[in-house]
Structure formats: C-alpha cells, structure tokens
Amino acid sequence: MSIETKIMDQMKEAMKAKNTIALEALRAIKSEILLVKTSGGNGEISDVQEIAMLQKLIKQRKEAAEQFSANGRAELAEKELAQAEVIQTFLPQQLSSEELETTIREIIAEVGATSGKDIGKVMGAASSKLAGKAEGKAIAETVKKLLNS
Secondary structure, three states: OOHHHHHHHHHHHHHHHOOHHHHHHHHHHHHHHHHHHHHHOOOOOOHHHHHHHHHHHHHHHHHHHHHHHHOOOHHHHHHHHHHHHHHHOOOOOOOOHHHHHHHHHHHHHHHOOOOHHHHHHHHHHHHHHOOOOOOHHHHHHHHHHHHOO
C-alpha cells in the first residue's frame, strides 16, 4: 500500500473521529506529496523522496514548536509536536541511540575514517545508509562524538 493510500485512509478516520490535529498533519503530508509529484516531472514519488519529505515535515513542526515555546505559546507548541508525532508514524522505525552508534562505528570502519577530518566522508555514507532510520542531527552528533574521541 502506497503512502498516499495510507494517508487517504487515515484522513477518513480522522474526519470521522473529529481529530483535528491528525487531520491537519495528514493534509500537510498530502499537500507535500502533491507538490513533490508535480515538481518531479513524471508524477511519481520514490520511497527515498517520501522519507525525505516526511522528515522535512517533522523538522518543520519541531522548529515551529521551538519558536512557539520560546515566545511563550505552549499550546501552539504542543499542537505542532502532536502533528510531528502523527507524521512520524509514516516513517520507518527509528534506530535507538545504541543501534545508531553501532551502525556508525561500522560505517567509520568501512570508509577508514580516523579523525575529525573525515567527518564529511562518514556523514555522506551514514546519511545515505540511515535515511529515514535516524534524524540527520542525531547522525551528525554521533559521528562527531565517535571521531573526536
């Protein structure tokens, strides 16, 4: 089942349940899918594009929540974080910090990285191998920690 079909099914359920937060998040995903399809040319969306799109939407929600919190708007921050959780359900299972560290150690061994100068090589390999399984920020922090220790 494609992500678009899942979105449509869950939108129907959210409408029936009158779950406005889920409905807003699902509409945002649907809108982004349409944007990617129309800008891509052939009207298709690949799995890699889906994951990148979902991660972008989650990142936007988290950044907005931070801004709302910083400006004393906790209720709006909670709404954004709740939408991020709904969007998160469409991503593959995220790696735990231990699994992430183990995988990055393997990648460091594969590329032969030895120091902080090799962060770029490791990040390139890690980003492609861990796409959708971990946030870019978590990958970067783990790579820096392992190469600088």
